[in-house]
Amino acid sequence: MAVGEVLFICLEFIGTVSFAVSGAMAALEKRVDLFGVIFLGITTALAGGILRDVIIGRVPPSAFADSRYMIVAGVTSAVVFLAALLAKDYYKNNVDTVNAVNNVFDAAGLGVFTITGAKVAIYAGHPENGFFVIFLGMVTGIGGGVLRDLMIGEIPLVLRKRIYAVASILGGIVYYQMFSQQFNDTAAIFAGAGVTFGMRMLATIFKWNLPKAFE
Template identity: 40%
Template structure:
């Protein structure tokens, strides 16, 4: 796997961009600073907490590392004071959000496999790690979770990355290149969906 130092930095980077998206959601909903911090924290950490609770890795990693709590606070402060500027940088935020999605679907799947889950269940938990925080964010802000209408391919890239890393582990293929490849695959599909407006299909007869 990726070295622990590099993995930790990438993890914090993913947490930061997810926290920014949560804080921006609070701005759109006209919430105060408390609501902003809550949405930032839950978006950044919710998926990982759910994963750790399911596999019995308690206390969850979010409660054993100070950085996991401070990084979303920093993202909240950034958005609180400079949200117009951050909003103008939204394409860049979405780019890094896609990177976080790719990273988290892989790390979530690997952690589940390391705790003895079957490949299928590990894949499901990898997807939960990647999208769980966003689901909690949308629910708390009174919106239908975006994962339920995956209109610009969010859950599907996470699923693809998780499946690839699970298959690689089943074939006894490990290492940083394997993990990076699976993460890049999820990241690339998400970026292409944003670029070209790719959408998942709706049932026949249901208008867009």
């Protein structure tokens, strides 16, 4: 197995774990049961990749062709539920800390999946189509979170708060520009994912939001 392929698989699993944690923690805030936590964790982790694969015509999508992704997402979500169950008093009394941890995992998942989505577009034979590469990276990064928010009855975070899709787009642009200029791929991956992650964290810390017509 080539080094690039190994790195891609590692990124996919890192993103899967990160978004599964984020989805499971969001589910816990809504006081759903064990199945709900696992289901929302899996949905958050895999929906973006499924949408990505459908767009490029990959059938069945990777999430169904390789059961490891679903198993990892499900186990991760179950572990989050168990941790919350065993430390429920801490969980209830430290909501701000829990939300901060959730945000870190969400930002990490966004950064990693933005890059894997971009790389899938390139692998699918579209290295010259920068718009498509960046778009597919964004779809992969935000797709799971959008579906998660809709399922828990929230306006998707991407539409209302804290630079989100914009962070994914910027990270995708950085990665694609470095790829186009033939930089080392590992360096491009870390730069693109780092920009996305960094923008999300800075937006949270400094409460950056895009302007709205009405407050």
